[in-house]
Amino acid sequence: MCESTALKGETIILTGIPKSDEPERLVRQYGGEPVSFPLIRVQERADEDLQFIHRLNEYDWLIFTSQNGVKYFGQKLVRFNIAVNDVNHPKIAAVGSETEKALKEIGFQVHFKPSVFSADRFVVEFPDLADAGERCLFLRGSLAKETIKEGLINEVDEWTVYETVTDSEGPKKLIEFLAHTPKCTITFSSPSCVEVFVTEVIPHIVLEGYTIAAIGHVTEDALLTAGLPVHVKPEKYTMTSMIEKIAKLKGDSK
CATH class of the missing domain: 3.40.50.10090 (Rossmann fold)
Known part of the structure; x- marks a missing residue:
């Protein structure tokens, strides 16, 4: 101290x-x-919402790497009148303790969090828990790198839920x-x-x-x-x- x-x-x-x-x-x-x-500031992106919002239970994992991703995902659930309990199939993966905290605050349990709060560590440790055939949806920001999509052997769809601007x-x-x-x-x-x-x-x-x-x-x-x-x-x-x-x-x- x-x-x-x-x-x-x-x-x-x-x-x-x-x-x-x-x-x-x-x-x-x-x-x-x-x-x-x-x-910088962030603002919600909604152009892909209809592509993914009603298909959440088709995925085995939802992946979040930031509090902003959680924030705007939560807002979309409210807007489309989807309760947390309605998203009952996918498990939740979070990068970072603050991201995990944000998910818990909107009612989700986190099933996986890497030991180091970074996407490159995530792709190393995630296969120890997830089967290769499990489908993933990465809820990302506009500037997120391709680390998760390219670093996992799983099928990974990407939903850009917010964008970062100056x-x-x-x-x-x-x-x-x-x-x-x-x-x-x-x-x-x-x-x-x-x-x-x-x-x-x-x-x-x-x-x-x-x-x-x-x-x-x-x-x-x-x-x-x-x-x-x-x-x-x-x-x-x-x-x-x-x-x-x-x-x-x-x-x-x-």
Whole structure:
């Protein structure tokens, strides 16, 4: 456990889409100042709904890799007047504890979760539980990679339930903020945030003296590919773990 003053005098910038107030609460708990500048936003996609919404029980597994996928799936069930109990055949697979939590909140039990919260680990461990002949439906975002579809020998259909777009105000506000706030910590929770940061923000700032934190090796790879350093990456791919690790780094350096 870090000291309660580990982040005293530190500003922690959150670039992802806020899913709860827990990261900001934790930063303040350690004496830091959280600031949120979402670089991306998500919105529901409905163009494939009729193709899949009434066929859910044809699948053996529904696969979710994000809270957003769960959120928009839940909204579709409500819109089409489908109760959770009506989706009674497929088992549920989730990547990540937060995705699992979101599924439980709308009434679904999770039958499989990989030991590491990443799609590439999912495709390694999933065959230990699922038969090769079982059909899967991956409820994905528009920017999801082909890791699950190409990495499993199972038949995998993909239903894009939401899309990710650049936030119209976040990059501008972050540029203005960084102009007056040197040497803070910038956190990234997805490659999408990294892409927007690189294309929309970096050309307008001098990136020196900042601490950069990333959740997950895919986000880390995106930063490194862009030529940016990664100073903090937690072993557990959650916002809470990232804040904890930032607090430890900053606390140890004082």
